[in-house]
Structure formats: C-alpha cells, structure tokens
Amino acid sequence: MNELLFSSGTSYEYPLIIKKILTSALRYAPARTICYRDGLTYTYTTLEDRIKRLAGTLSALGVKKGDVVGMVDYNSHRFLESYFAVPMMGAVLATFNWRQGIDEFGHTISHAAPRVLIVHEDFLCLLKKVKDSLEHVDHLVLITETDHPEEPLFSFTGEYEDLLAQAPPGYEFEDFDENTPATLYYTSGTTGLPKGVSFTHRQIVLQTLSLGLTLGSYSSKIRFSSKDVFMPLVPMWKEHAWGLPYLATMLGAQQVYTGKFEMECMLHLFTKYRITFSVCVPTALHMILEHPYAKELDLSSCKLIVTGARLSEKLAKIALSRGLQVTSAFGLSEACPLVSMTHLKGDLDGRTTKKKIEVLASAGLPAPLVDVEIAETSGHLKKTDNLSQGQVIIRSPWLAREYHRDPKKTMNLWKHGWLYTGDLGFIDKDGYIHVTDRVRNVSKSGGEWVSHLKIENLVRKYPGVKDAAVVAVPDEVWGERPAVFVVIDDAHGATVDSVQIEKFMHSFVRTGDLPKYALPDRYLIVDEIPKTEVQKIDVREIMERYGDLLFSAG
Amino acid sequence: MNELLFSSGTSYEYPLIIKKILTSALRYAPARTICYRDGLTYTYTTLEDRIKRLAGTLSALGVKKGDVVGMVDYNSHRFLESYFAVPMMGAVLATFNWRQGIDEFGHTISHAAPRVLIVHEDFLCLLKKVKDSLEHVDHLVLITETDHPEEPLFSFTGEYEDLLAQAPPGYEFEDFDENTPATLYYTSGTTGLPKGVSFTHRQIVLQTLSLGLTLGSYSSKIRFSSKDVFMPLVPMWKEHAWGLPYLATMLGAQQVYTGKFEMECMLHLFTKYRITFSVCVPTALHMILEHPYAKELDLSSCKLIVTGARLSEKLAKIALSRGLQVTSAFGLSEACPLVSMTHLKGDLDGRTTKKKIEVLASAGLPAPLVDVEIAETSGHLKKTDNLSQGQVIIRSPWLAREYHRDPKKTMNLWKHGWLYTGDLGFIDKDGYIHVTDRVRNVSKSGGEWVSHLKIENLVRKYPGVKDAAVVAVPDEVWGERPAVFVVIDDAHGATVDSVQIEKFMHSFVRTGDLPKYALPDRYLIVDEIPKTEVQKIDVREIMERYGDLLFSAG
DSSP: OGGGGOOTTOOOOOOOOTHHHHHHHHHHOTTOEEEETTTEEEEHHHHHHHHHHHHHHHHHTTOOTTOEEEEEOSBOHHHHHHHHHHHHTTOEEEEOOTTSOHHHHHHHHHHHOOSEEEEEGGGHHHHHHTGGGGTTOSEEEEEOOSSSOOOOSSOOSEEHHHHHHHSOSOOOOOOOOTTSEEEEEEEOOSSSSOEEEEEEHHHHHHHHHHHHHHHHSSSOSOOOOTTOEEEEOSOTTSHHHHTHHHHHHHHTOEEEEOBSOOHHHHHHHHHHTTOOEEEEOHHHHHHHHHOTGGGGOOOTTOEEEEOSSOOOHHHHHHHHHTTOEEEEEEEOGGGSSEEEEOOOOGGGTTSOHHHHHHHHTSOBEEOTTOEEEEEOTTSSSBOSOTTSOEEEEEEOTTOOSSOTTOHHHHHHHEETTEEEEEEEEEEOTTSOEEEEEESSSEEEETTEEEEHHHHHHHHHTSTTEEEEEEEEEEETTTEEEEEEEEEEOTTTGGGOOHHHHHHHHHHHHHTTSSOGGGSOSEEEEOSOOOBOTTSOBOHHHHHHHHHHHHHHTO | OGGGGOOTTOOOOOOOOTHHHHHHHHHHOTTOEEEETTTEEEEHHHHHHHHHHHHHHHHHTTOOTTOEEEEEOOBOHHHHHHHHHHHHTTOEEEEOOTTSOHHHHHHHHHHHOOSEEEEEGGGHHHHHHTGGGGTTOSEEEEEOOSSSOOOOSSOOSEEHHHHHHHSOSOOOOOOOOTTSEEEEEEEOOSSSSOEEEEEEHHHHHHHHHHHHHHHHSSSOSOOOOTTOEEEEOSOTTSHHHHTHHHHHHHHTOEEEEOBSOOHHHHHHHHHHTTOOEEEEOHHHHHHHHHOTGGGGOOOTTOEEEEOSSOOOHHHHHHHHHTTOEEEEEEEOGGGSSEEEEOOOOGGGTTSOHHHHHHHHTSOBEEOTTOEEEEEOTTSSSBOSOTTSOEEEEEEOTTOOSSOTTOHHHHHHHEETTEEEEEEEEEEOTTSOEEEEEESSSEEEETTEEEEHHHHHHHHTTSTTEEEEEEEEEEETTTEEEEEEEEEEOTTTGGGOOHHHHHHHHHHHHHTTSSOGGGSOSEEEEOSOOOBOTTSOBOHHHHHHHHHHHHHHTO
C-alpha cells in the first residue's frame, strides 16, 4: 500500500486522474448495469473486475507507462473497459476511425505507433490492407463474436475474452501525475492526413466535471442524471463519444452499447432498455425520425444531444413535435470536444417557440470553464466586440496542447494564447454563439470532415479534367454535402461527361482511397472556376455564378 | 493584454482560478440579481463592477499578491464581493468568527495577520477589546449602514461604499498559479485556540464543480440549478458558507443575503424573494419550523441542506411533513467543507419512508472526487472492512494541507496520506456513511464546536471545585449541549452549590472569555469523576453511573 510512504503531517496531493472517476460509480451504483446489444449485461462491480483484468492482460504483454494501446472496435462494453484500463495504467489509449480512407487508416495507426492493438474481427480485412503500418505493434489482440471465426489473417496473441478470463484479478492502479497523457485520437484532416490530438488525465477529468454541470445544473430540459439510461450513437473512437461514457460512469448511470450499428437493432435497444439519454449527429436523428419502425416509438422520455453539425430549425421542429427533447452541442475534436450547449436561459422561458428553435439551432452557451471570444478574421488581434462575425476562438482546461508530433500544424491551432477553431461566427446579445461559416475549405457531412482539396486532387486525375472545385452544399440530412464543379480541356470537350467522372470517383471508394461519406453526389461541368487574386478558388463567386445550376440539379 | 506574450503554437495552460468561476455567471446571467436584506438589489454585471472596484481599492491601499485581507461582517453582498475580489488579486481572504470568545477572536486576527481589515460597525466594540491583535493591520475599512454612525473608535482609512465609489473601474485580474492560497478561516478548537485552514484557488474551483455535480447530477430531490433563488443561513465567515456562494455565482443563480440575522426579517426575505434553496444547521431549521410566522409559510418549493450536525430523524420527519425538501450534508472545516450528502439512491426509491428518513439522518454518499474509508481506531493501519466502526478518513482535492502555521497539530490531521476527521463511524452496505461518535472530547452545539477542556478549566477556577468533567448530551434543538459534573472538596462541602457555579460561568460570557453557545446548561454535583487507567475522564462510565441523574434533571 502506498499509504505507508506518507509520513504523519504530510497531505495527500489528490491528482485528477481517471481512476478517481470510477471510484464514484462503484460507491454509488455497484449493481447498476452495462449492456451490450441484445445479450450481454453486467454490473459496475464486474466492470471494475474486467478493467483490472484488461490492465493485468496488457501488463503481462509488456505495456508500460507511456506506451500506446490501440483499439479498433464498434461501440461496446470492451471499448468502455479500454477507456478506463489503458489510461489508468499510465498508458495511452489510441482509438482509430475504421470508416476513413485506407491511407488515412494506415497513417493513423503508424503515426500513433501502438505496442498492442485490439481489433474486432470485422476489421481484419481493413487491417490486412495496412499491414505495413503495424511495424510498432508487438501484440495483436482479437475480438471475436462468432462461434467459428474465420482463419485469422494475422498471428494473434490471444482473444480478448480468453485473455481476460486468464488474467489475474486485482490489478492495483497506482497514482501518478495528472498531466500524464491518457488518450489519443485523430481528426479527419481538412487538408492532408488526419491530425492526432492527445488528452491528459487532468483534461478528461475536468471535462467530465464540466460536462456534468452543463447537463445537470442549468435550467435546461436536457438533464443527465444518475437515473438515466445512456446509449451513445456517436462512435467511441471519436472524441471519447463526446466524453459521455466517462460522465455516465462517474454518475453510475446504466449504459447500453450498440455494437455494429444496425438501425433496427438500435431501435430495438431503444425500446428494450427504455433509453432516456443519447447523443448523435443530425443525420442519425433524421434517419431515426424517418424510420418506419421509429414512428411507433414513444420518444417523449428521451433526451438527445445533437452534435457534429448544426441542427437545422426544420429538424429541431420535427424532433420537438415528436416529444423528443433535443439540445445541440458545439464542440471540436481539438477541444475534447466540449465547447457549448444550447440551454434555454431562464429569462427566455416566456419567448416564442420560434425563439426557442432559433436557440436550439445555435451553438449555445459555453460550458463552465470554457471561454469563447470572436477574433478578427485577419487573425492578428482579438476583438472586443463579439457581435460581428469573426473567427471563434476558445480557451478551456481540456484543449489539445498540440497536434501530435506535428509542430507545424500546431502553429495554426494556437495563436495569441487562444485555440483558433477554424469556425466563423458571432455571439449574440443573449450570449449565444452562432457558427456561420468556416475558414477552411471543407464540408461536414454526417459529423465528418470532408476535405475538398482531396476530392479536387482525385477528380483532376481523370483524363481531360483541366480544373476542379468542390463546394459545401447545405443538406437537410447530412448537414452539408460536397458538390464538384469540373472544367474539361478543349482536347476532350464533349467526350467527357459527369457520369464518367462520378464512376471514376466511385472507384476510389472501392479501393479505400476515399471514405464513402466523402463521395460527392453532384458533378457539374462548367466553363471556368472563378479564382481570387491569389489564385485560390473563389467559393463565393462560384455560388453566385453557378448556384442556380446546383440547386436545379437536385 | 497578456495575449501578446503567447507565440504561435503555444497553448494556454488554463489555471483553475476563482476568476474563471465568475466568467460563467456573467455570460449566463448578466441581469440576474444579488439582493441584500429588504433594500439593495443589483445585477451580476454590477457585481463584477464592484468586485473590480474593491480590488482597485485594495490595490491602492498597497495590497499585493500573498497579502491577507480580513473580513468581519454579517452575510452580505459585500462578503460575496470579497469572496471574489480578494483571491482574484492573488491576495488571501481571511474571514473571522465574531461569535467566538474574545481571546479566540483576537488570536485569529493576530494569527492571520491581515494588512487590511474590513469591519462592519456593529463589531467595533469587539475590535476595541482585541486592539493588540491589530499589529499587522495597516488599514481599517469601515462598513456602515446607519445614517449617523457613532464616533469611530479607530482611525479608519475610509468607508466601504465611499472607497468603492472613488475607486477606478476596470481593474484587470491577471492569471496566476492555481495553487496560490485564496482563503483562510479558523475552526473553533476542540482543544486550545482555533486552528487556521487555508485553501487554494484550485481547491475552491474543484470543490465548486463537485458541489454542483452532487447537487445537480444525482437522482436527489435537492437539485440546485441556475433557476434557484439562493439564501444561505450559515455564516459566510465559516467554510465559505458551505461553498454555495461560489456555486450560486458560477451558475448565475439569484442570491439573497440576510445581513444581521433576525428571525422575522429572514422569514420575510423567504417570502419576498421566494427562496428556493438554502443551507442551515439543524438548530436553525428547528427554530424556523417552530416559529409562529413560519407556520403560514409555504415551504413546498424550498430545498434545504442541513449541515453542521446530524439531522435527527424527528426533525427530518417534521420538515418532510411541511413539504420542505431536506438533505443532510456532512463536511468539516478542514475539508472546505464538502465530504458527502444524503442522496436517496435510485434503487432505494421503493423503500419505506422510515428507510428514507434513516438515509436523511446519515452522513450520506461521498461527493464526486471524495474518497472515504474507515480506519482502525488504533490509527495505525487502514482497515479494509468499512462496515465496523472506526475513524472516518478522507481524501479529496480540496482538503486543508495543514493547520496554518501549526506543524505540530498538522501531525494529527494527516496520517498515512489520509485526513483523519476525528469522527467515528462506519459505512453501511448501501455505501452510506454513518457518524456515530467522535475521537475528541467536544460537543457540537448549533454547528459550533465546544471544547470540554476549556469549560472544565474555567469551572475548576471556582473556589472549592476539586474536579470537573463535561459530557455532550444529545439535544433536539442544538444537536448536542455540554453538561458539567462537578466534585466539591471536603473543606467547602455543602457551602457550594450548582447555582453558584452557573453564575460564575455566566461571568465568562460577559467578559467574552466564553462564547454564549459554549455555556453549559446543566451543572450536577457528584462524589467522584470516574477516570480511565491513564487518568483520562471516562465518559462512558460517567454516563453509566450518572446518566439517570442527568436526564431526570432536565
């Protein structure tokens, strides 16, 4: 016991480490449950036992403080276990997006350099394609859910459940410095390859506390309490699923994980477990509300955080009419991700539904300990008047200090002691943040960034394409969708049409070079791409000149 | 602007400082109000302006980082202003108990050594008696609320409101290390003189976050949200009034301060402002419920934290029958003071009212980030079985690191890396802490510690008193009350009776040597005081031998 190291009169300097979040849950709700899909259910007491066994397993595999452990899985109880076990041993949990392009997937694994990689069997084909990226991996741990798994393509150290069963129980988690890195995930690049962001124990603990306060202490209908049944519909490899699994665990709330996302199964879990709290992107909300089976669901006891993209007023209206309590949350990967939520202030209570929906469609009010300001677009000096549009800049205790091993890109992230979000917007007189545009040339489709530069470069590979420009088009379901404007050279002229280019682009999805969500669904051939004086694509001029063409092509 | 000091790529290391708590409020509720007694009302925007003016005033008086500023006032908006202005300049706010004995009052001022002392006119008589303790005080600032104040007994630098009016607005609060001391208060000694405990910015910010979560995110009826109207009934010189003014400010809740505590005025404020959230000791709750005027009050929308002493089951029952939602909170001065609260867990919902009242009368469940264990009474090793009685030991990020300038007493506070509370108790199988007894020989009357040793020493001064022993007797109103057992020597015998001793003890209250609440109300003459083998007073044997005498004398 480390207690023996303390002399009388010496105080315990309590570190803000993830271990301390788990303690609350075990005291408050040892018998509350964690559920996985339609079958598995176990208690928080078992969760603790399994976290200790996972740490024991990893320790036996040689994982030490500072080592990286990677996770490639669907949303699951296993993912939750890794959220605690890996950081609590002082190692870093790296989570990987298996939906991105194959180059990006390989790059993130190679860049994170995990010593142990835990992979669900469904992603083995993907892993095979990026075999060269596994150079640092000493041990592969397989997650299998089928009785007769296929012949593994790799040499595995063991199966997840087998290893946990064999592990000695009672792993002792030591204290350490709260500034120890805990997690690492990648944000799909707006230009170039994905960038890594890492968060420390202190950052995650503080974000958990602030998130809890934002969802518990304001006069919002979206209250998250220990009584709720929580099921996230955003992926756990991204932004710690909005930090909510950490909060749900701290409060000892019941948690449900979907496994492979299948609409019917998910809706079934909604009913079976009487889910009362969830988080999803607007696209998912739209799909839920439109699904025939969902029409029979009673959503009136369910509270939903909508994030990843702006909630349209139309969608907010439909959700409210179905009795679903929705709030929007604004965050970014670099911010762990909490920035703000759309609480309706007490003094807006009397206002009209129209005003309420306006608020819901805003980016909301900053969470406790988050400072938000608007900087001049020139980027040189911070502005004092937040009412005019500029770049949204933030400070909080849980912002990424840098892009992982990328000092050059970090230079654009942190300026004048503020994190530059890349979002343009303003703050209204009631204090609500409004995001109106963005600095970089990207679309956000279903919560994922789509790099226009990448699409343009691929389109330009097609014989006869002289120039290409991608713009973001507002979309009710996806938030935004990329559309491509193409100029054909004189030599090819009428021999190239948009259908050929579309087919060509599909081929990149098949090879894994382009994620499916990044595939443009509009291809428009034009005479010229308007450029600015410095030869950048002039999006405003494009829309002015060709906007009608775009909307009539729908 | 300090922003200019940051080079590109350099992140802002967000410190947990009190300034950041105020930011949330100003953004969320600039127009929400702070009220004082029946007259003054101003907005959070004005609060910020006055905080800056107070800091400007103190700065002009020479207060620098690390200097101590003292406050002797009733609960007031001024006290709230000092909670922020003084720590936010990097100075230390020392708060003084004007209800304690004059020696203790003088000692605490002398020991804290404030450079500036802000004093309400009602306490000038008190201050006159401890003039020698003001050696370090460079400036006295007077608070006056009367139109024609009496001739001041001291040379004052100025009057509080005058100085604020003259101060330049717009004081700029700089960032600094979160481990900078912010406050200092004294805990009425269980033996000897009061002991000082100091808390840093980090400690106060973290306690505010945890307190908010405890009161917002659990399935308790006692929810504190931004919509509440808050009025504390515990003094602001003690334990930051349970840290609630910091939380209320962070959430932007309306706040009401009573000034000089007068029952009728307080009950009037309850109605006038529709108070929905308060905190008091059981004694005050008893007085409120018994007051004729209160019988007409609708208390059903009011939530109340009862602290400072155990809430008796009888009192809990009466409160519940009146529709008042009560919860008990367990804390101690050394713990800033939050340890635990009596949330009713979800899985106890179905239980009987009897069980619910049992829970309310316990010390509750630890707040997030608080670890509670039971140590063997021997004090040598921590126990693993919490179900048997032992000493309650705690860890949290906001515990006093030491007794201020008293390393010797600190030796008994911190052992084996745990803070030893001096309370005996156990933790039941549902996780609730139960405090059953205490290690030291003290009573807790109306939330205040009463030292038995001090009373015994005073009683022994009376001619003919051979021996004396004080015991704590359970009391419905006060929690506990001290009772004295006295042995008269043979030479005096029948010439000394209990009435004489009682009169003698009253004289110490008049001279300020004994606070009124420490005056025993039972004096029993006995033949012998039973002692243990090591010649300590054997309280158990006293109660066994003379218990009947005590209760029949009521």
